[in-house]
Amino acid sequence: MNYTHIPVMLKEILEYLDPKPGQYFIDCTLGGGGYTMVIAERIKESGRVLAIDLDETAINNFQLTINNYELKNVVLVNNNFKNLKEIVVKYFVKNQKFSGIVFDLGLSSAQLDDKSRGFSFKSDAPLDMNYESEIMNQELGIRNQELGMNQKITVEKIINQWRESELIKIIKEYGEERCAKSIAREIVKFRKLKPIKTTGQLVEIIKNAVPKNYEHYRIHPATRTFQALRIASNNELENLKIALPQALELLQPGGRIVVISFHSLEDRIVKQFFKQESKECICPSEIPICRCDHQIKLKIITKKVVRPSAEEVLKNPRARSAKMRVAELSS
Numbered sequence: 083m084n085y086t087h088i089p090v091m092l093k094e095i096l097e098y099l100d101p102k103p104g105q106y107f108i109d110c111t112l113g114g115g116g117y118t119m120v121i122a123e124r125i126k127e128s129g130r131v132l133a134i135d136l137d138e139t140a141i142n143n144f145q146l147t148i149n150n151y152e153l154k155n156v157v158l159v160n161n162n163f164k165n166l167k168e169i170v171v172k173y174f175v176k177n178q179k180f181s182g183i184v185f186d187l188g189l190s191s192a193q194l195d196d197k198s199r200g201f202s203f204k205s206d207a208p209l210d211m212n213y214e215s216e217i218m219n220q221e222l223g224i225r226n227q228e229l230g231m232n233q234k235i236t237v238e239k240i241i242n243q244w245r246e247s248e249l250i251k252i253i254k255e256y257g258e259e260r261c262a263k264s265i266a267r268e269i270v271k272f273r274k275l276k277p278i279k280t281t282g283q284l285v286e287i288i289k290n291a292v293p294k295n296y297e298h299y300r301i302h303p304a305t306r307t308f309q310a311l312r313i314a315s316n317n318e319l320e321n322l323k324i325a326l327p328q329a330l331e332l333l334q335p336g337g338r339i340v341v342i343s344f345h346s347l348e349d350r351i352v353k354q355f356f357k358q359e360s361k362e363c364i365c366p367s368e369i370p371i372c373r374c375d376h377q378i379k380l381k382i383i384t385k386k387v388v389r390p391s392a393e394e395v396l397k398n399p400r401a402r403s404a405k406m407r408v409a410e411l412s413s
């Protein structure tokens with residue numbers, strides 16, 4: 083398979099992480115391996131990059147790169163970054179700390195362009211939109227059953243089983259979709275007649291629910307709803323909330339955490355986390371005397387969010403909504 087993804091804000095990533103020979107890094111979202119590759123080059127054979135991705139296709143693709151370039155300093159792991167600490171314990175020595183940890187959230191161009199995976203509203207496919215491979219799903223299924231937890235949430239389940247109010251909530255919140263109510267109503271109306279199985283069906287339902295001049299033709303009517311469903315079915319916001327504190331624990335003093343997000347809710351989670359961890363006191367404002375014993379852990383490096391340059395957006399329009407934030411573990 084031809085796995086293509088143009089890395090976003092690569093120049094800025096290198097500027098903020100400044101990888102040096104012998105250092106250890108984590109790329110929590112390998113994708114096409116754009117960041118992992120340049121970091122691996124800079125840290126030389128004495129350093130290590132732990133590269134994680136939930137998608138087995140991304141892992142297999144990068145395994146070929148490792149073979150071709152005979153890279154000896156990349157540890158590839160097919161897993162969810164929400165298990166960051168567990169992964170590090172499994173693959174590194176006890177108490178291993180890292181010079182930098184990067185998250186480049188969302189999906190890769192390869193995933194979006196793969197017609198079989200249901201991420202795109204431009205082709206007809208089963209309602210899937212999951213990052214994980216089948217093998218991982220089976221593993222997770224067994225694990226979840228052992229733990230008495232539910233199986234993963236599929237987009238098909240969301241569309242056909244969730245209550246109308248729940249559909250409105252996710253389409254509105256995760257998709258920032260103004261027509262959330264009418265889209266949810268149309269989905270419920272349609273599924274009473276027959277189950278909704280494909281992205282093609284869903285696109286037609288959405289088109290029926292929105293005005294003809296939707297967003298003045300600036301974006302496809304299904305863009306926001308598809309984004310919302312992807313975020314909900316992959317638990318994207320929760321994964322990020324679970325992973326950030328673990329990343330912080332894995333940094334060495336002076337080590338940096340870099341997050342690139344493409345959605346305002348993701349960016350808000352990162353911003354609030356950095357803010358909280360860079361404060362001495364996190365007591366509610368109505369408490370006059372500090373009782374939290376909270377310590378400053380992070381220094382915020384990017385006071386304002388960093389955006390891609392106009393030149394980059396021109397070359398790679400998919401970079402246009404990227405927002406980068408960087409923080410450093412206090413020494």
Ligand SMILES: C[S@@+](CC[C@H](N)C(=O)[O-])C[C@H]1O[C@@H](n2cnc3c(N)ncnc32)[C@H](O)[C@@H]1O
Nearest residue numbers: 089111113114115116117135136137162163186
């Ligand atoms: C935007 S792409 C990363 C692109 C990469 N920086 C590059 O330069 O090629 C995001 C990747 O994160 C992966 N991903 C999304 N959620 C994940 C999670 N919770 N754990 C691990 N990987 C995840 C996706 O499968 C996808 O390959």
